[in-house]
Amino acid sequence: MSSHSGAVCLDEARRVAIFGGTHGNEMSGVTLVNLWTKNGAEIQRKRVESKPFITNPKAVEKCTRYVDTDLNRAFTAENLSATGGDDLPYEVQRAQEINRIFGPKGSPEAYDVIFDLHNTTSNMGCTLILESSKDHFNLQMMNYIKKAITPASCLVLLNEHPLLKYSTSRSVAKHPIGLEVGPQPQGVLRSNIFEAMRVILKLALDFIELFNEGMEFPPCTVEVFRVSERVDYPRDANGNIIAMVHPNLQDCDWEPLNPGDPMFQTFDGKTIHYQGSGTVYPTFINEAAYYEKQQAFVTTRRETLVASAIRKA
Numbered sequence: 001m002s003s004h005s006g007a008v009c010l011d012e013a014r015r016v017a018i019f020g021g022t023h024g025n026e027m028s029g030v031t032l033v034n035l036w037t038k039n040g041a042e043i044q045r046k047r048v049e050s051k052p053f054i055t056n057p058k059a060v061e062k063c064t065r066y067v068d069t070d071l072n073r074a075f076t077a078e079n080l081s082a083t084g085g086d087d088l089p090y091e092v093q094r095a096q097e098i099n100r101i102f103g104p105k106g107s108p109e110a111y112d113v114i115f116d117l118h119n120t121t122s123n124m125g126c127t128l129i130l131e132s133s134k135d136h137f138n139l140q141m142m143n144y145i146k147k148a149i150t151p152a153s154c155l156v157l158l159n160e161h162p163l164l165k166y167s168t169s170r171s172v173a174k175h176p177i178g179l180e181v182g183p184q185p186q187g188v189l190r191s192n193i194f195e196a197m198r199v200i201l202k203l204a205l206d207f208i209e210l211f212n213e214g215m216e217f218p219p220c221t222v223e224v225f226r227v228s229e230r231v232d233y234p235r236d237a238n239g240n241i242i243a244m245v246h247p248n249l250q251d252c253d254w255e256p257l258n259p260g261d262p263m264f265q266t267f268d269g270k271t272i273h274y275q276g277s278g279t280v281y282p283t284f285i286n287e288a289a290y291y292e293k294q295q296a297f298v299t300t301r302r303e304t305l306v307a308s309a310i311r312k313a
């Protein structure tokens, strides 16, 4: 639908959930959600119902990423329709509950927006994660946050990759947004990371309030980093890693990696170079949780997306 001004008219975004503890050892999100559950003043906005929610309480209790299986991969159609009740893996049961409360995924009854709070051990800074390049509401929100947070920066990771995309907790909402802030070790709280996450969420809610009040957002462009390929550690025949992230690459998330640049360092000191065909921007470099997922880092390519003007219908 288009208004006389050419803006795309969208439904008000009234129902907003803030998820923490999708991974029980990512402490900023867990702590913020627990804080806001006790006192929600900070996340209240006019015309917005904000619901803080701990998605994986058993994993939070144990301070582990998950109990049976990764909740942030569990929102597949198969899992959400699986029968078996108490015999299903804990996170599959939990995914079904979350889908009942905040979804159903893909339906008009689903929550408008879900922010899912994560921490990474990688040196990524503030990263917003999008699952679609066609979600103009989310793109406008990204533009708003990036402008408002200047001179600090906040990058946008776009995962639309047909094979590398996964079924996230936030994917039950109409507008899913991941917020990934690092570096922060698993099970640890760092005040700078905690505060950075808090500021982003405040700006995101401010945007939703302005939108719901009827503000029109003019067309804009948003720089994103599109997920391109997964790079695993070199491994031996038994699957054990035989090299580490090279010191020149460690902590250099979002910096250009060119063909021939050092990428890994073997335990006996040999350098393995990047063999790609052009410049890429690696991120999630040496993320602790990704050793089990056979991923040393992910490469991305820089792209500029255009967001249409939007306003409330």
Ligand SMILES: CC(=O)N[C@@H](CC(=O)O)C(=O)O
Pocket: 023, 072, 116, 118, 119, 120, 121, 129, 168, 178, 180, 287, 289
């Ligand atoms: C380190 C970590 O957990 N990252 C998240 C990224 C995301 O939310 O898309 C994950 O793998 O689920």
Ligand SMILES: [Zn+2]
Pocket: 022, 023, 026, 117, 118, 119
């Ligand atoms: Zn996480």
